[in-house]
Amino acid sequence: MTVDAEVSELFRAERGRIVATLIRLTGDWDLAEECVQDAFARALECWPREGVPRRPGAWLTTTARNRALDRLRRSSVEAAKLREVVAVLDESPDEADGIGDDLLRLIFTCCHPALVLEARVALTLRTVTGLTTAEIARAFLVPEATMAKRLVRARQKIRNARIPYRVPPAHLLPERTGGVLAVLYLLFNEGYAASGGAELVRRNLCVEAIRLARTLVALMPDEPEAVGLLALTLLQDSRRDARFDDAGDLVPLDEQDRSRWDGGQVEEGVALLDSALRRGRPGPYQVQAAIAACHATAERAEDTDWPQIALLYGEPPSSSRPRSSG
Amino acid sequence: MKYMLLICVDDTIEPTAGDPTIEQWLAEVEGRRLDGSQLRSVQDATTVRTRGDEVLLTDGPFAETKEQIVGYDVVDCADLDEAIRIASRHPCARYGSVEVRPFYTG
Incomplete structure (x- = not known):
């Protein structure tokens, strides 16, 4: 496999859980996504020269984490908050425990019922599967700016209203799991309802829904x-x-x-x-x-x-x- | 994180006998509830708007809706899930609604 092909394979398979880990570590969704994006870009740059590392997933996570540390140190985050985040980032081992847990945390948070349903769907596609905002907008037949706004609002609500980043406790789990399944079901039906080849972007939603359902089954x-x-x-x-x-x-x-x-x-x-x-x-x-x-x-x-x-x-x-x- | 619970009910609807009382709820949320009060009816409300140099007064609430704010509670919670749980157990949530609004600062 060429390095390019290997990186895109890793992007599909690992990106979601690396983003999930970075969100847990930094508490900042935008920062997490950007740093993971940077890590993949670094991989494309370094791996052809230096060879693919033995554990590419761990390499990507570490690179993204270091990038986040850099960015936080250079940013104007208040000192106390910075020390707190840096301490967490410094302590976390290269290959964090409970990697699957992070991904599940991310999925449950994206599908939190305090977010409007269309935002849950968009956020899941953007953050968990890594579709671009433009791709999601095309799939749901709305202008890209509308979709971008929807995603920004959802992330803002998660931060401002403090929607917890976790797998719900036992007493909430059945109800919240139902909510996650509803999002995947809607996603699949959106793709399934699309007609022939002209709507390939929308048909692709079926592929993503199946992939997400597979992930969920592996995690639960x-x-x-x-x-x-x-x-x-x-x-x-x-x-x-x-x-x-x-x-x-x-x-x-x-x-x-x-x-x-x-x-x-x-x-x-x-x-x-x-x-x-x-x-x-x-x-x-x-x-x-x-x-x-x-x-x-x-x-x-x-x-x-x-x-x-x-x-x-x-x-x-x-x-x-x-x-x-x- | 502090949340404001705005308690809204349609005052033509009566609570069902046998539902948990406000006293039970207050006992339950002790330690989480920082402040709160009932408010007098919207008949006693005055809405104030300043436009230019003019102060405009309206007798009544700022929005004529069936459900009106009849009280508020300020609660300090770990996260939105806890605030939702507390709100869902407020007696008025059974026949009215509770709007959960996070404060600007934690």
């Missing part, structure tokens, strides 16, 4: 609804190549060429769903995934297990029953 393996949501998104997305004809028009489910469905993704979705259901704590996402699985595993449209689907539609409580999509 005991949460069956998170697994259910990942299964649901994989199963729906498995039809992406068959959903539109050459003219870009939507092809109804029963007329789709099922050989163009992504078999590997269906298999993974079904396996995930089974593992979630075995926990015996069903919920709206698992039920929806089960419905999607009935469609995905029918070889022909007429083989669809409609009685099972009818049964499943009776399942979710009416208040939380998400709308179904084609």
